[in-house]
Amino acid sequence: MRIGPLALTAPAAAGLLVFFIAPLVAFGVYSFLTGSLYEVKAPLTLENYKEVFETDANRTLARNSLVVGLLAAAFSVLIALPIAYWLRYAAGRWRGLVLFLIVASFLASYLVRIYAWRSMLGRNGAINRGLESIGLIDEPLDFLLYNRFAVTVALVHIYLPYVVLVLYAGLAPLQPSYLETAQDLGAGRLQRWRRVVLPLVAAPAMSAFLFVFVLSAADYVTPLLLGGTNGVMLGVQVQVAFIGTGDFAYGAAIAFAMLAAFLVLYGLIALALRLMKLDRVRFAA
Amino acid sequence: MRYEEWMRRHTSRRLFLQRAGLITLTVGAGPTLLAACGDDDDDDTAETAAQGPAKAPAASGRVDFLSWEGYDIPDPLKSWKTQNDVTVKATYIGNHDEIQTKLKAGGAGAGYDIITYYQGYKPLYQELDILEPLDDQKLPNLKNLFPYFASKEGNFWVDADGTRTGVPWTWGSIGITIDGRRVKSMPTSWFDLLEPQFKGKVAIPDDPTGAWALAAHISGFDPSETSKDDGEKVFDLLSQVAAQSTGISPSFGDATTKMTAGDADVCWQGWAAMNEFAAAEGVDSFETQVPKEGSFSFCDAYALPSGADNADTALAWMNESLDPKVNADAAVILVGGVTVADAVPQLPKNIASLYEYDKLDELLDRSPFYNNPPLESDEFVTFEEVQKRWQEIKAEAGA
Numbered sequence: 212m213r214i215g216p217l218a219l220t221a222p223a224a225a226g227l228l229v230f231f232i233a234p235l236v237a238f239g240v241y242s243f244l245t246g247s248l249y250e251v252k253a254p255l256t257l258e259n260y261k262e263v264f265e266t267d268a269n270r271t272l273a274r275n276s277l278v279v280g281l282l283a284a285a286f287s288v289l290i291a292l293p294i295a296y297w298l299r300y301a302a303g304r305w306r307g308l309v310l311f312l313i314v315a316s317f318l319a320s321y322l323v324r325i326y327a328w329r330s331m332l333g334r335n336g337a338i339n340r341g342l343e344s345i346g347l348i349d350e351p352l353d354f355l356l357y358n359r360f361a362v363t364v365a366l367v368h369i370y371l372p373y374v375v376l377v378l379y380a381g382l383a384p385l386q387p388s389y390l391e392t393a394q395d396l397g398a399g400r401l402q403r404w405r406r407v408v409l410p411l412v413a414a415p416a417m418s419a420f421l422f423v424f425v426l427s428a429a430d431y432v433t434p435l436l437l438g439g440t441n442g443v444m445l446g447v448q449v450q451v452a453f454i455g456t457g458d459f460a461y462g463a464a465i466a467f468a469m470l471a472a473f474l475v476l477y478g479l480i481a482l483a484l485r486l487m488k489l490d491r492v493r494f495a496a
Numbered sequence: 497m498r499y500e501e502w503m504r505r506h507t508s509r510r511l512f513l514q515r516a517g518l519i520t521l522t523v524g525a526g527p528t529l530l531a532a533c534g535d536d537d538d539d540d541t542a543e544t545a546a547q548g549p550a551k552a553p554a555a556s557g558r559v560d561f562l563s564w565e566g567y568d569i570p571d572p573l574k575s576w577k578t579q580n581d582v583t584v585k586a587t588y589i590g591n592h593d594e595i596q597t598k599l600k601a602g603g604a605g606a607g608y609d610i611i612t613y614y615q616g617y618k619p620l621y622q623e624l625d626i627l628e629p630l631d632d633q634k635l636p637n638l639k640n641l642f643p644y645f646a647s648k649e650g651n652f653w654v655d656a657d658g659t660r661t662g663v664p665w666t667w668g669s670i671g672i673t674i675d676g677r678r679v680k681s682m683p684t685s686w687f688d689l690l691e692p693q694f695k696g697k698v699a700i701p702d703d704p705t706g707a708w709a710l711a712a713h714i715s716g717f718d719p720s721e722t723s724k725d726d727g728e729k730v731f732d733l734l735s736q737v738a739a740q741s742t743g744i745s746p747s748f749g750d751a752t753t754k755m756t757a758g759d760a761d762v763c764w765q766g767w768a769a770m771n772e773f774a775a776a777e778g779v780d781s782f783e784t785q786v787p788k789e790g791s792f793s794f795c796d797a798y799a800l801p802s803g804a805d806n807a808d809t810a811l812a813w814m815n816e817s818l819d820p821k822v823n824a825d826a827a828v829i830l831v832g833g834v835t836v837a838d839a840v841p842q843l844p845k846n847i848a849s850l851y852e853y854d855k856l857d858e859l860l861d862r863s864p865f866y867n868n869p870p871l872e873s874d875e876f877v878t879f880e881e882v883q884k885r886w887q888e889i890k891a892e893a894g895a
């Protein structure tokens with residue numbers, strides 16, 4: 212008996228429906244209800260959204276989220292792109308080992324990596340001690356830790372391996388012969404990058420960018436541990452609403468406001484790719 | 497058993513306790529006690545006498561535990577668990593608020609048999625209908641409690657009508673913690689932490705209600721009854737404290753790590769246990785003291801969540817926690833205070849010296865137990881306002 216595509220996708224679709232769509236719809240409804248100490252109840256209201264947008268702290272934290280998310284995503288892609296390119300075209304016999312090391316880095320705990328950065332960036336951390344030992348500084352540098360810089364560095368470190376793999380997969384179908392052909396036609400190194408590689412990796416690069424942006428901007432653990440007072444982000448407000456004050460409706464409204472912001476960003480990036488005619492570039496069969 | 501049913505069955509005993517006191521009950525209800533109770537309570541007394549001396553219920557089976565890691569006191573309870581064939585399935589929290597969140601999200605009981613609550617959460621937990629009344633007849637070791645912890649003071653563990661909702665078993669007081677490697681003399685006032693020398697050097701645990709309680713106390717207000725106007729002064733003080741910090745630590749352990757790494761020198765809302773946490777990291781220069789303004793104290797009580805399906809074993813556990821040796825061993829592990837008088841002689845010197853047990857009343861006058869702010873009030877700063885303003889203060893500190 213032949214199993215149709217519908218039957219094959221049904222278990223995954225059911226899982227998605229139960230564990231993703233249904234909770235999402237439930238929280239969507241919550242966000243329009245009235246919160247009351249670990250409960251939600253009628254009547255329907257827009258007050259939660261009004262409070263989300265009118266609270267000064269939310270605006271400050273949203274700005275932090277936006278800045279950190281954009282920086283983490285941009286640096287992740289900028290650093291990962293040459294690595295992926297090198298892996299695809301120049302790594303040779305090192306390719307397998309480096310790919311293994313990238314995958315192996317996922318085994319390191321998220322929290323361990325965050326605390327590792329603390330021991331690197333702190334007043335008595337490796338960087339300050341190193342700079343002191345070679346006489347470059349007399350006093351430890353305080354700006355390395357407990358700010359947006361530290362959060363961005365840690366997030367780039369955490370998400371970089373994912374982005375390298377995404378871009379490596381994006382470059383995989385781009386045969387070396389494409390670049391050789393471009394070279395034969397007179398394209399220089401920069402032109403080959405701009406006119407051959409970039410159009411073909413633009414879409415996966417933007418996917419990776421969005422992936423890192425969404426996860427970074429919504430993170431609340433890294434900012435708590437490394438962010439100090441100016442690195443706290445909006446995700447903390449969702450946690451406080453759900454766990455601290457038991458105001459599920461308000462927490463859901465913040466979460467949906469963030470979701471809406473992410474969708475807007477996705478739309479803007481998709482539009483930019485379309486305007487630059489990079490959204491339809493496909494590898495030849 | 498539903499609350500109403502329990503009330504019917506135990507009201508007379510509670511009234512009896514209210515008049516006679518727990519300690520008298522445990523040494524037996526004699527003629528003096530009968531006289532004290534008066535004529536109206538003859539029936540009550542007779543019922544209590546018929547119940548006989550308090551006795552812990554038989555323990556067996558699995559107990560589902562929900563609280564902080566370490567509060568299941570695995571080692572002190574080891575022999576009791578072995579003797580009674582009790583197993584524990586523990587769910588640890590990272591934040592006190594996770595308890596009510598899990599219980600409310602999971603429905604009645606949510607599968608848990610024993611929880612703990614910090615005394616300030618009592619009104620919230622009652623409002624949420626989380627706490628099941630406890631039967632003192634099944635807790636004979638209540639007789640071991642220090643008089644303060646056996647009393648109805650503050651209604652933290654026993655309601656005004658005598659209904660017991662918790663068994664206080666560990667406590668502590670908040671103070672200033674310093675790292676002596678960099679701070680040569682202990683600040684004598686909380687306000688010293690606002691001095692320029694501590695700019696960027698103050699560690700602050702992310703505990704909104706604790707931070708509020710401390711700031712209100714040293715500003716001369718009761719944190720549970722601070723007017724909206726006075727509340728602004730307290731929030732202003734918290735803003736000044738937050739501005740002295742490089743960041744708010746998600747836990748006391750994290751605040752300790754921050755200090756041992758040299759990224760902070762003093763801790764607002766410090767805790768004697770941090771001295772031991774630091775020692776475990778190889779740093780023995782931590783010191784904690786309560787400054788001249790005093791501070792606030794915290795006491796955690798075991799409690800039975802509504803819908804618990806192994807209530808008898810949970811009660812037996814609570815009773816065992818008041819055994820002097822178990823109570824002392826738990827204090828050693830948690831670097832905390834004991835609630836049982838006979839546990840004090842069993843404490844090692846470093847733990848016994850944390851708190852002056854011979855001057856307990858005096859200590860608790862300077863660093864009282866408080867309730868959290870009210871859930872709703874037009875007059876006083878509320879629990880929700882504290883939580884939200886704390887987030888604003890954190891955000892503003894870095895803006």
